[in-house]
Amino acid sequence: MFEGLYKLKEQLRPNFEEGGKLHAFWSLFDGFESFLFTPNTTGKRLGSQIHAGNDSKRTMIYVVLGLLAVLPYILVSYIVGLGIEFTVAQWKHEEIAEGFLVTGFLIPLIVPINTPLWMVAVATAFAVIFAKEVFGGTGYNIFNVALITRAFLFFAYPTHMTGDKAFIRTGSTWGWDGSHTLIDGFSGATPLTQLATGSSADVTFMDMVNGLIPGSVGETCVWAILLGAALLLITRTADWRIMFSIIVTGCITALLFNKFGAADNLVAQYPWYMHLVSGGFLFGAVFMATDPVTAARTDCGKWIYGALIGFMAVVVRVLNPGYPEGMMLAILLGNAVAPLIDWCVVQRNISQRAKRASALTAQRSNSESGLTSK
Amino acid sequence: MALSQKTKETLLGPLNANNPVVVQVLGICSALAVTVQLKPALVMGVAVTIIVAMSNVIISLLRNTIPMRIRIIVQLVVVAALVTLVSEVLKAFAYDVAMQLSVYIGLIITNCILMGRLEAFAMTNKVWDSFLDGLGNGLGYAAILIIVAFFRELFGAGTLLGFRVIPESWYVANGGFYENCGMMMMPAMALIIVGGIIWAHRAINEEKK
Numbered sequence: 138m139f140e141g142l143y144k145l146k147e148q149l150r151p152n153f154e155e156g157g158k159l160h161a162f163w164s165l166f167d168g169f170e171s172f173l174f175t176p177n178t179t180g181k182r183l184g185s186q187i188h189a190g191n192d193s194k195r196t197m198i199y200v201v202l203g204l205l206a207v208l209p210y211i212l213v214s215y216i217v218g219l220g221i222e223f224t225v226a227q228w229k230h231e232e233i234a235e236g237f238l239v240t241g242f243l244i245p246l247i248v249p250i251n252t253p254l255w256m257v258a259v260a261t262a263f264a265v266i267f268a269k270e271v272f273g274g275t276g277y278n279i280f281n282v283a284l285i286t287r288a289f290l291f292f293a294y295p296t297h298m299t300g301d302k303a304f305i306r307t308g309s310t311w312g313w314d315g316s317h318t319l320i321d322g323f324s325g326a327t328p329l330t331q332l333a334t335g336s337s338a339d340v341t342f343m344d345m346v347n348g349l350i351p352g353s354v355g356e357t358c359v360w361a362i363l364l365g366a367a368l369l370l371i372t373r374t375a376d377w378r379i380m381f382s383i384i385v386t387g388c389i390t391a392l393l394f395n396k397f398g399a400a401d402n403l404v405a406q407y408p409w410y411m412h413l414v415s416g417g418f419l420f421g422a423v424f425m426a427t428d429p430v431t432a433a434r435t436d437c438g439k440w441i442y443g444a445l446i447g448f449m450a451v452v453v454r455v456l457n458p459g460y461p462e463g464m465m466l467a468i469l470l471g472n473a474v475a476p477l478i479d480w481c482v483v484q485r486n487i488s489q490r491a492k493r494a495s496a497l498t499a500q501r502s503n504s505e506s507g508l509t510s511k
Numbered sequence: 512m513a514l515s516q517k518t519k520e521t522l523l524g525p526l527n528a529n530n531p532v533v534v535q536v537l538g539i540c541s542a543l544a545v546t547v548q549l550k551p552a553l554v555m556g557v558a559v560t561i562i563v564a565m566s567n568v569i570i571s572l573l574r575n576t577i578p579m580r581i582r583i584i585v586q587l588v589v590v591a592a593l594v595t596l597v598s599e600v601l602k603a604f605a606y607d608v609a610m611q612l613s614v615y616i617g618l619i620i621t622n623c624i625l626m627g628r629l630e631a632f633a634m635t636n637k638v639w640d641s642f643l644d645g646l647g648n649g650l651g652y653a654a655i656l657i658i659v660a661f662f663r664e665l666f667g668a669g670t671l672l673g674f675r676v677i678p679e680s681w682y683v684a685n686g687g688f689y690e691n692c693g694m695m696m697m698p699a700m701a702l703i704i705v706g707g708i709i710w711a712h713r714a715i716n717e718e719k720k
Binding site: 255256259267271289292293294295296 | 690703
């Protein structure tokens with residue numbers, strides 16, 4: 138079957154090449170070609186590289202496999218995002234990259250389920266243009282595009298992103314399920330929002346693990362996230378150092394707040410295991426912070442990067458009642474300083490090696506001079 | 512009156528090819544601060560235009576008598592005097608807008624465009640040319656302010672110059688679907704809009720070349 142597909146592709150190729158009838162859609166053809174048939178380019182064998190030559194297209198498709206679906210949101214984010222990507226690729230004569238397949242999948246998972254579709258469309262367009270294309274497209278973006286989408290929604294339409302109604306589906310999807318009315322006294326706020334507004338969260342640890350809590354689509358069910366994490370780790374798409382570092386630092390920070398935080402601050406007194414399973418902490422650690430483009434690239438840098446995110450996420454949760462969930466801001470901050478962390482790690486490595494080399498030559502010249510003096 | 516080539520360039524250059532905001536990237540702070548609504552942006556644009564033109568004229572008149580060592584102080588005194596005049600006029604005739612602009616009228620003194628034009632142009636050019644240069648730069652600044660404020664007020668509040676453009680019935684609160692974009696109210700978005708204008712401006716000028 139694959140052979141047939143390949144032959145069909147080769148037959149169609151002339152139509153899309155320079156001078157062909159359908160040349161205007163070359164980037165579309167090229168995108169699907171390299172997406173379906175492995176790109177046959179590898180990194181240059183020149184010196185040492187910290188940015189691997191591994192094609193992002195192959196890496197990204199594994200991430201797609203690791204996620205679940207919410208159809209209308211996926212459609213909207215794909216149509217808007219890919220529309221912009223194809224347009225830019227055609228305009229700049231570049232090849233299209235599959236990075237957006239992941240972003241487009243992540244967006245529906247991190248926005249509240251009641252967000253109107255047009256808001257998702259506006260935010261996606263903003264993020265793809267200003268967080269990705271202006272920096273040079275997939276692979277060059279400083280910030281995680283899906284997170285920028287969420288950040289835009291968060292700051293632009295705060296009433297739809299937080300509060301009681303945001304995370305409970307009351308509208309209809311494809312004409313189904315439109316008649317949901319909420320029981321009196323049911324609180325739709327997320328556990329973290331409840332804590333931040335001063336009432337204690339009325340959910341148990343197991344509710345959180347099973348996903349029976351209000352929250353964005355992707356972030357509530359811990360089992361699903363763990364499944365995705367396992368897949369990403371087995372295929373080595375995501376780096377275990379980042380995940381591990383975020384989780385450990387987050388727990389330590391939470392423990393410190395438990396010990397030294399103000400007694401009347403409910404979030405500070407929140408136990409570490411609850412911090413771990415609530416909000417977007419795990420989802421962010423597994424799917425967002427590990428994005429190979431925006432994360433730190435050196436091994437040592439990954440530890441520092443993860444530690445910064447884990448620490449900041451809990452600090453924002455505890456110390457800023459205006460933002461009940463700190464994971465998004467923590468990862469964006471991590472993205473911003475990741476290149477700096479890498480630079481410091483590389484510089485340190487260089488200076489250490491230089492020191493070792495000079496010590497070695499000094500030793501050698503010493504022993505040589507010793508010989509001649511004899 | 513037909514304008515000579517040089518005069519034309521002095522007056523119209525700052526509006527496009529040599530725009531003080533999007534090409535020289537001066538006066539960005541006030542462009543972020545006063546552009547939440549169109550009306551204050553308009554007033555600010557007019558105020559800056561008047562002050563740049565007038566101070567350019569005065570400094571150009573004095574240019575041969577100002578000692579080089581204290582020229583900055585002299586320039587500042589002239590600008591400060593004009594800013595105070597404009598500020599008083601605004602308080603007398605457009606009190607609401609003056610209150611909205613608050614400190615930013617006073618801060619025109621520190622606007623980089625003013626000192627830039629005085630140093631770069633008025634100190635070495637004749638009065639009429641300096642006047643045109645000030646006028647052009649002020650208008651170039653005002654144009655960018657108005658574009659930014661247009662987008663910010665339209666998408667941030669649904670109004671233009673205080674008049675409702677996006678109907679009330681569209682809003683979620685009234686059973687519609689629309690919601691104002693809170694991002695537009697933040698200075699960060701003004702910076703992004705200015706960035707977008709610079710992007711478009713360069714793309715167009717690049718094509719011309």
